[in-house]
Amino acid sequence: MTTDLNQFPQLDKTKFEQRGIQLEIGVPVTCAVSIGNYIAAGFGDGTIRIFSSGEKHKTLKAHKGVILCMAKDGDNILTGGDDGYFLKISLNGEINEVTNFGSRWVDHVAAHNGNLVCSSGKVVYYWDKNKKEPKSLNHDSTIGGLAFDARGRRLAVSRYGGVTVWKKDYSNKWKSTKLDWKGSHNKVSFSPDGKYLVTSMQENVLRCWRLKDKLDFAMSGYGSKVKSFAFIDDTSYLATSGAIDAICWPFDGEGPMGRKPICLPYIGNKQVTFIEPFPDEKAIFAGLSDGSVFLSQIENENNTIIIRSFTGSEVSAIAMTDDKSSIFIGDMSGNTLWTSIWDQ
Amino acid sequence: MENKHQVPVTVLTGFLGAGKTTLLNRILTEQHGQKYAVIVNEFGEQGIDNDLVVDADEEVFEMNNGCICCTVRGDLIRILSGLMKRADKLDAIIVETTGLADPAPVAQTFFVDQDVANKTKLDAIVTVADAVHLSSQIEDHHEAEEQIAFGDVILLNKIDLVKDENIDVVTKRIRKINPFAKIIKTTKCGAPLKEILNLDAFSLKRILEVEPDFLESDHDHEHDDDVTSLSFVSDKPLDMEKFQNWFGKLLQTKGQDIMRTKGILDFKGENDRYVFQGVHMLMDASPMGKWPDDKERSSRLVFIGRNLETMNLKEGFEACKSE
Numbered sequence: 060m061t062t063d064l065n066q067f068p069q070l071d072k073t074k075f076e077q078r079g080i081q082l083e084i085g086v087p088v089t090c091a092v093s094i095g096n097y098i099a100a101g102f103g104d105g106t107i108r109i110f111s112s113g114e115k116h117k118t119l120k121a122h123k124g125v126i127l128c129m130a131k132d133g134d135n136i137l138t139g140g141d142d143g144y145f146l147k148i149s150l151n152g153e154i155n156e157v158t159n160f161g162s163r164w165v166d167h168v169a170a171h172n173g174n175l176v177c178s179s180g181k182v183v184y185y186w187d188k189n190k191k192e193p194k195s196l197n198h199d200s201t202i203g204g205l206a207f208d209a210r211g212r213r214l215a216v217s218r219y220g221g222v223t224v225w226k227k228d229y230s231n232k233w234k235s236t237k238l239d240w241k242g243s244h245n246k247v248s249f250s251p252d253g254k255y256l257v258t259s260m261q262e263n264v265l266r267c268w269r270l271k272d273k274l275d276f277a278m279s280g281y282g283s284k285v286k287s288f289a290f291i292d293d294t295s296y297l298a299t300s301g302a303i304d305a306i307c308w309p310f311d312g313e314g315p316m317g318r319k320p321i322c323l324p325y326i327g328n329k330q331v332t333f334i335e336p337f338p339d340e341k342a343i344f345a346g347l348s349d350g351s352v353f354l355s356q357i358e359n360e361n362n363t364i365i366i367r368s369f370t371g372s373e374v375s376a377i378a379m380t381d382d383k384s385s386i387f388i389g390d391m392s393g394n395t396l397w398t399s400i401w402d403q
Numbered sequence: 404m405e406n407k408h409q410v411p412v413t414v415l416t417g418f419l420g421a422g423k424t425t426l427l428n429r430i431l432t433e434q435h436g437q438k439y440a441v442i443v444n445e446f447g448e449q450g451i452d453n454d455l456v457v458d459a460d461e462e463v464f465e466m467n468n469g470c471i472c473c474t475v476r477g478d479l480i481r482i483l484s485g486l487m488k489r490a491d492k493l494d495a496i497i498v499e500t501t502g503l504a505d506p507a508p509v510a511q512t513f514f515v516d517q518d519v520a521n522k523t524k525l526d527a528i529v530t531v532a533d534a535v536h537l538s539s540q541i542e543d544h545h546e547a548e549e550q551i552a553f554g555d556v557i558l559l560n561k562i563d564l565v566k567d568e569n570i571d572v573v574t575k576r577i578r579k580i581n582p583f584a585k586i587i588k589t590t591k592c593g594a595p596l597k598e599i600l601n602l603d604a605f606s607l608k609r610i611l612e613v614e615p616d617f618l619e620s621d622h623d624h625e626h627d628d629d630v631t632s633l634s635f636v637s638d639k640p641l642d643m644e645k646f647q648n649w650f651g652k653l654l655q656t657k658g659q660d661i662m663r664t665k666g667i668l669d670f671k672g673e674n675d676r677y678v679f680q681g682v683h684m685l686m687d688a689s690p691m692g693k694w695p696d697d698k699e700r701s702s703r704l705v706f707i708g709r710n711l712e713t714m715n716l717k718e719g720f721e722a723c724k725s726e
Binding site: 141283 | 456457458460462464465466467475477478480481485486487488489490516517518
């Protein structure tokens with residue numbers, strides 16, 4: 060691929076790029092998760108790269124095709140691929156097959172306290188950590204996203220027409236509640252305090268339910284699909300992609316209804332494509348469609364620093380280590396940056 | 404650099420048993436060295452010989468945008484976005500629909516979803532029709548009629564099993580529904596692949612190239628719910644504001660019945676040709692450069708759909724002519 064540098068403002072490398080490790084893998088980065096002080100990143104060719112400070116990264120060939128999704132399960136990495144495999148991979152590179160669906164894709168994976176879930180097509184499979192065979196939870200349409208609540212008691216499954224929330228009753232039977240809203244729902248998440256459920260939709264809008272009374276409302280005004288969102292500083296804010304600003308809805312107090320979001324602007328008027336929280340702070344990493352990544356304080360828009368300058372390719376993954384020392388950034392062309400955050 | 408390369412997507416449609424899978428397997432065996440992804444329905448009729456076959460569910464979703472005819476293939480959005488993350492670059496993607504599928508949601512997916520539109524482009528809708536059974540299928544199943552209406556290329560297949568005069572009858576029937584599709588008569592889908600693939604039939608530029616196919620036609624109807632086509636020509640420039648008002652309102656109120664539209668427009672006071680094409684209520688329009696010196700300026704407009712005669716299209720179009 061050729062890059063016409065004259066089309067872009069000439070920026071010097073950021074200090075993070077100078078001191079970090081930059082790779083050009085040439086294959087889309089599809090996902091990344093933190094596991095302790097390690098970061099695991101998945102790629103479009105089925106490889107996984109594991110980064111840790113002070114060591115050279117490790118490359119594993121895990122799937123035959125695209126790694127579509129990734130989650131952490133204790134010290135292990137869970138991955139689902141378009142090769143139909145659902146894998147559990149340890150940090151030292153041991154790969155175990157949880158199951159395989161043949162020509163059916165594994166679209167979503169999640170885990171809580173050793174219990175594993177994945178979705179393939181319209182079915183969610185749940186592996187209780189004490190059981191070998193999974194329980195199938197059926198839905199009428201293809202699943203757009205999966206999420207446990209913070210305590211792992213409820214499992215939200217987004218789909219066409221709304222969200223199904225699954226919960227085990229006292230006799231250990233699965234019971235479901237439906238939250239309906241017309242349209243196709245993709246990514247889903249409970250708020251960390253468990254009071255809200257949010258989905259991003261095929262339309263350029265987010266849907267939110269207040270769970271105590273099922274009151275639902277929209278968060279709209281986006282110029283494109285909201286592909287990435289995250290709750291910040293417990294449930295203080297919901298930061299979202301889908302606009303040229305990072306849009307941060309206030310979720311403290313009585314919630315976002317009737318309140319305006321904080322809009323964090325970035326130079327260049329590019330779309331925000333990825334949001335990653337800075338743990339325990341009212342701050343976010345925002346990745347843009349041109350590959351640049353910024354760190355911003357939500358309540359002080361002047362306090363924004365550039366972490367990575369443009370690469371020309373949409374940011375598709377950002378993950379920070381649990382000790383908040385280092386971050387990983389990846390984009391759709393396979394340009395990656397692994398760097399420490401703090402000046403020595 | 405933002406990657407502007409868009410992978411072409413060919414949609415293969417056609418009624419049950421018309422020969423879609425035969426055509427698909429021909430494409431896959433004859434196009435050596437090309438990397439294809441094939442998206443099929445799990446209830447496909449027979450085996451497909453390709454490395455990369457993806458099972459789809461044909462989930463048709465309504466878009467929640469206040470437009471009732473705006474439906475998309477949700478599974479296609481998911482699968483195309485997954486395919487775009489692959490390490491190996493695809494030369495093309497082929498989507499085979501089931502025999503009873505309406506092609507509109509497939510086409511609309513490429514208008515509605517930004518990610519799909521950025522990374523892939525709808526190349527053409529190829530309809531395989533069974534020369535033996537098409538006439539009765541059109542009578543009995545509105546899907547068969549819709550598949551003809553949406554086709555950019557129509558393979559009239561199995562002509563070896565039909566008498567010549569009957570081929571003419573079927574061809575006329577197809578022409579009445581869709582005057583600007585290219586009809587290729589085949590046995591065992593034996594058409595040259597260059598007439599099926601890489602046609603760029605949905606690009607506005609291509610509409611200018613196929614201009615001679617625009618026919619002025621006016622049809623009688625047998626049934627009210629028949630799909631037919633109407634086209635209009637004006638040598639007098641149009642008033643842009645009047646046209647936009649009329650056409651916008653028309654698509655808004657009658658978009659369900661209007662399946663496809665194409666047009667080249669000459670607006671008063673504008674140096675550029677305006678080209679547009681639409682699927683139901685969704686439209687793609689753009690100025691396409693100056694009128695060529697060797698060509699008379701004129702406006703041409705084609706509609707394919709149901710109940711067109713009730714929409715006062717002629718009067719509406721006439722009223723758009725500039726004073």
